[in-house]
Amino acid sequence: MSFAYKKREFEDIFAWAEDGNSKCFYCRDKEDAPLAVALVHGKGICHACLERFEIGHLGADRHVVDHIAPEFQSREEALRWFKQYGEVHFVDVVDEEQDDVYIYHFVNDPEKYRKYQEMLEEMRSKGHLVHLLDDREVEMSYNSLEIHKDGRYSIVS
Numbered sequence: 001m002s003f004a005y006k007k008r009e010f011e012d013i014f015a016w017a018e019d020g021n022s023k024c025f026y027c028r029d030k031e032d033a034p035l036a037v038a039l040v041h042g043k044g045i046c047h048a049c050l051e052r053f054e055i056g057h058l059g060a061d062r063h064v065v066d067h068i069a070p071e072f073q074s075r076e077e078a079l080r081w082f083k084q085y086g087e088v089h090f091v092d093v094v095d096e097e098q099d100d101v102y103i104y105h106f107v108n109d110p111e112k113y114r115k116y117q118e119m120l121e122e123m124r125s126k127g128h129l130v131h132l133l134d135d136r137e138v139e140m141s142y143n144s145l146e147i148h149k150d151g152r153y154s155i156v157s
């Protein structure tokens with residue numbers, strides 16, 4: 001069974017918690033169903049949603065992900081776990097004083113992400129220097145995911 005309340009776009013949980021009347025960030029149940037996990041300002045995710053949860057937009061879902069993700073023992077273990085929830089692409093490795101940090105893109109919107117990658121490839125093939133684009137739509141098509149070799153991770157949103 002698919003998760004009916006999967007986030008398709010970024011939504012700021014802090015802004016929602018300030019303005020929202022419901023307690024669950026996903027189903028928006030007005031009946032105040034008991035929360036499984038309080039995430040921000042006493043609001044979060046209810047039991048029914050947590051049981052069926054699927055990552056939709058990693059930036060919006062990062063608080064639930066931090067709650068449900070196990071403690072990983074290695075980069076490979078963390079990467080396998082994230083890949084079961086979505087499309088993940090390798091980007092780079094950064095050597096931060098021998099604690100290698102692997103940078104990935106977790107794809108939130110595959111269609112927009114592919115268009116973005118095609119555009120970057122076209123620019124490279126023409127010999128253009130490729131800079132980060134200041135385009136909110138492109139930016140929201142993925143989240144950067146940093147995974148250390150010991151399994152620690154950070155979701156960059």
